[in-house]
Amino acid sequence: MTERIILFPNVSSAEANVYAENLAGEIRDIDESVQVKKRRTNSEAMDFGASLVIILGSASASAIASGIASWMTRHSGVRLEIRNKSGELVAANLDSKDAAAITESFSESK
Numbered sequence: 001m002t003e004r005i006i007l008f009p010n011v012s013s014a015e016a017n018v019y020a021e022n023l024a025g026e027i028r029d030i031d032e033s034v035q036v037k038k039r040r041t042n043s044e045a046m047d048f049g050a051s052l053v054i055i056l057g058s059a060s061a062s063a064i065a066s067g068i069a070s071w072m073t074r075h076s077g078v079r080l081e082i083r084n085k086s087g088e089l090v091a092a093n094l095d096s097k098d099a100a101a102i103t104e105s106f107s108e109s110k
Contacts, residue, residue: 005087009079
């Protein structure tokens with residue numbers, strides 16, 4: 001299974017919480033088989049989940065990536081950072097024009 005962590009750099013924890021909640025709902029609407037969980041980015045902060053953990057089972061990476069790109073189009077100016085389960089940076093500074101890079105970041109090989 002592919003696991004990716006989505007972070008929202010350069011925004012406050014409050015904004016990241018809202019973005020994480022909205023994007024989680026969008027991803028669940030695309031494919032209910034995708035596990036999406038909010039995760040705290042700082043255990044000492046009062047955030048309720050300023051990042052998302054996405055676990056793809058049989059879900060299509062391209063469908064998820066298209067959904068993320070679509071969400072980003074409606075949230076102009078939001079940037080994403082995608083990391084793998086070991087925390088290694090897979091993609092950074094992504095915006096709505098980066099659907100191909102988002103799809104690539106969900107590939108099993110990364």
